[in-house]
Amino acid sequence: MTVQRQYTLPHCNLVLEGLSADANDPLSPLAVLMNAECHLPGATDATLAGGREFLDSLVTAVSRYGQQLLSGVPHPRTTGSAPPMVEIKPGDLPYHHHLIVQQQPLGDRVNDVNALPPLDIQLTTVQFYDLMEAVDQLLADTQTLPDMKAQFQAVSRRLVRPTEPMTKRAAPAALGAAALAAAGLALFFVPPPEFEPTRPESEASAPAAASAVPGEPPRADGEETSEAVAANGDDLDRLEGAPAITDAATIALLQSDVTQRLQEAWADAPRPSGDLAYRMAVSEDSDILGYQYENDLALEEVDNTPLPELTFVPVAGAEPVRERVAQFVATFTPDGEVRLEPTEAPAETDASEADTSEADTSEADAAELPALEDKVTDGDRIRELNSDLYDSILAELEPLSANEDLRFRVRLTETGEVVGYEPVNAAAGLLANETPLPNLVTAADSTANQADFQVVFTESGVLEVNPWDGWPQ
Amino acid sequence: MPVDSPPAPQPPLVLDTLANPGLPSDECPRRARIQLDLLLLAIEALDLGGSEAMLGTARDLGLEGLVKGRVHLWLLRGTNPMRRYSQRQPLNIEEAKALVIIICTLARRLTVVVRQLLVGYQQLSDKQLSPEHHFRLADYLSRFRSHFRARMNPRRAGVIAYSSDEKLDELALQLLQELLLCAGVLGPQRLWNSLFDGEVS
Numbered sequence: 001m002t003v004q005r006q007y008t009l010p011h012c013n014l015v016l017e018g019l020s021a022d023a024n025d026p027l028s029p030l031a032v033l034m035n036a037e038c039h040l041p042g043a044t045d046a047t048l049a050g051g052r053e054f055l056d057s058l059v060t061a062v063s064r065y066g067q068q069l070l071s072g073v074p075h076p077r078t079t080g081s082a083p084p085m086v087e088i089k090p091g092d093l094p095y096h097h098h099l100i101v102q103q104q105p106l107g108d109r110v111n112d113v114n115a116l117p118p119l120d121i122q123l124t125t126v127q128f129y130d131l132m133e134a135v136d137q138l139l140a141d142t143q144t145l146p147d148m149k150a151q152f153q154a155v156s157r158r159l160v161r162p163t164e165p166m167t168k169r170a171a172p173a174a175l176g177a178a179a180l181a182a183a184g185l186a187l188f189f190v191p192p193p194e195f196e197p198t199r200p201e202s203e204a205s206a207p208a209a210a211s212a213v214p215g216e217p218p219r220a221d222g223e224e225t226s227e228a229v230a231a232n233g234d235d236l237d238r239l240e241g242a243p244a245i246t247d248a249a250t251i252a253l254l255q256s257d258v259t260q261r262l263q264e265a266w267a268d269a270p271r272p273s274g275d276l277a278y279r280m281a282v283s284e285d286s287d288i289l290g291y292q293y294e295n296d297l298a299l300e301e302v303d304n305t306p307l308p309e310l311t312f313v314p315v316a317g318a319e320p321v322r323e324r325v326a327q328f329v330a331t332f333t334p335d336g337e338v339r340l341e342p343t344e345a346p347a348e349t350d351a352s353e354a355d356t357s358e359a360d361t362s363e364a365d366a367a368e369l370p371a372l373e374d375k376v377t378d379g380d381r382i383r384e385l386n387s388d389l390y391d392s393i394l395a396e397l398e399p400l401s402a403n404e405d406l407r408f409r410v411r412l413t414e415t416g417e418v419v420g421y422e423p424v425n426a427a428a429g430l431l432a433n434e435t436p437l438p439n440l441v442t443a444a445d446s447t448a449n450q451a452d453f454q455v456v457f458t459e460s461g462v463l464e465v466n467p468w469d470g471w472p473q
Numbered sequence: 474m475p476v477d478s479p480p481a482p483q484p485p486l487v488l489d490t491l492a493n494p495g496l497p498s499d500e501c502p503r504r505a506r507i508q509l510d511l512l513l514l515a516i517e518a519l520d521l522g523g524s525e526a527m528l529g530t531a532r533d534l535g536l537e538g539l540v541k542g543r544v545h546l547w548l549l550r551g552t553n554p555m556r557r558y559s560q561r562q563p564l565n566i567e568e569a570k571a572l573v574i575i576i577c578t579l580a581r582r583l584t585v586v587v588r589q590l591l592v593g594y595q596q597l598s599d600k601q602l603s604p605e606h607h608f609r610l611a612d613y614l615s616r617f618r619s620h621f622r623a624r625m626n627p628r629r630a631g632v633i634a635y636s637s638d639e640k641l642d643e644l645a646l647q648l649l650q651e652l653l654l655c656a657g658v659l660g661p662q663r664l665w666n667s668l669f670d671g672e673v674s
Binding site for chain 1: 492654668
């Protein structure tokens with residue numbers, strides 16, 4: 001007995017016809033499906049019809065597409081197989097869907113002559129929903145085709161194509177690599193930082209202080225150590241700590257003397273192709289203590305110059321120079337001339353050159369003090385010395401032009417005579433002559449027990465004197 | 474045999490229709506948590522009494538054991554990482570099933586409204602008019618926007634993507650369409666499986 005089952009929704013009408021399994025029971029399920037028809041009023045006038053194969057394909061397509069709309073993950077079609085009879089694809093516009101049905105002429109085999117183009121039906125979301133609901137109701141209905149069950153299955157991770165294409169995912173890594181390469185290229189042109197080894201402060205100043213005390217006789221080994229420089233000839237590093245000769249007349253004398261000696265020694269040497277410039281240090285008795293090339297040609301041609309011969313070869317070790325030196329730049333020109341020019345004098349020596357006599361005394365007195373050997377240890381004596389020093393400075397103190405504190409270290413003998421003083425800060429060094437200190441120095445070469453005091457002329461004009469090592473207990 | 478009224482569903486029976494997806498752990502993936510919360514948000518925007526209806530539905534379906542009142546529902550929805558007060562605790566499979574059932578039940582109740590809105594939107598977009606010309610649709614969209622902005626953390630990358638009104642309207646319409654697809658006979662199963670698309674091995 002033929003049975004018809006119908007699922008009706010506003011935009012979809014699904015009609016199934018088949019043979020009932022039990023002729024007497026109108027509700028018995030279909031044993032054989034003869035025809036399935038699907039009308040989509042509002043979307044198309046055509047009737048989609050087919051047998052079991054069409055129905056299976058329709059159910060699969062609708063279920064999968066419904067799930068795809070919910071999750072946004074497309075269900076991949078198995079590759080290699082023929083396109084299914086029914087296929088649903090998202091439309092160009094949002095909320096439009098394309099139902100594509102391969103049409104097959106009834107009763108004939110498909111060939112080139114009678115093949116029909118696939119039917120393309122555009123559905124809105126609501127129309128698609130009705131189609132899906134009709135199919136779902138069929139699936140849920142156990143009294144029509146009980147063998148047809150809903151087959152929901154989440155899409156496997158392996159079948160999902162990444163949402164971003166490979167190129168887009170690789171972009172951050174590529175960008176990083178490119179940035180690294182660009183940075184590397186840019187840094188390639190930056191020169192490596194030049195490392196200049198500098199002598200620690202204490203090491204540089206201590207020996208210099210030792211040699212410059214007024215009145216102290218030059219140490220016996222002073223000259224030997226100072227010549228240590230020339231061991232490598234072109235190394236002036238050890239001369240950096242040496243005090244500079246600041247007397248303009250002395251410098252001029254040294255200049256002409258050394259020039260003459262170099263000129264004579266160089267008379268019959270081969271002429272260089274360009275200027276050879278050397279920086280050199282000369283001691284007060286016009287010995288060349290060291291030199292250093294200033295240009296690359298000078299380094300190559302150094303053996304053709306008289307410098308290696310004339311340079312004093314030191315006897316012992318590479319100790320820093322303690323002698324006073326003058327620095328010159330010697331230029332050997334291709335014409336066979338030797339020019340010698342003093343390097344720029346330090347700023348503070350300019351002032352002392354202007355007034356030589358005063359500069360000499362003040363320089364001698366204001367030079368750095370040697371380490372104290374025989375200290376005054378009597379606390380009462382130190383207190384007395386402190387107050388005496390205070391009184392004697394105050395007696396001659398005149399208003400100073402300083403705009404900051406002037407800080408001095410003043411050394412007294414046990415009997416109260418001033419041995420010397422040393423500026424502690426830069427302003428004190430510049431303005432030492434304004435203070436009464438230079439006139440107070442009376443016992444420059446005393447060897448008696450001594451004590452150091454800190455003397456501060458504050459900016460506001462207040463005089464402060466206290467023992468250097470703190471008040472005795 | 475036809476019956477007058479369906480038997481009162483027992484909680485396990487309701488949830489039994491949803492098969493376990495075979496995930497490596499008992500926790501819901503990130504996309505599922507976002508999806509469930511957004512669908513509930515769309516329901517709230519459609520129905521002013523939406524949040525009450527969710528609790529009522531949970532009671533009617535005997536899901537109190539899984540959705541234990543208002544605060545617990547809020548905590549479950551807070552597993553959405555886009556939320557302002559996002560919960561670090563995971564959403565387990567049974568709780569997610571309960572939310573799916575609630576969403577689908579409410580979606581079915583709202584089917585008529587959802588259809589009207591979607592048909593209206595379709596007509597407007599065919600005429601190239603903006604959704605503001607449809608009173609109820611505009612109402613739904615503006616309510617969705619304000620719900621979304623009030624509850625989502627604007628500093629999250631996922632939320633920044635919806636910073637403009639147009640983007641939010643698009644999301645609201647997308648959710649409307651999803652609600653319609655959930656409303657059918659097999660809606661729960663379809664929604665449930667779609668949550669794990671691309672997540673199972």
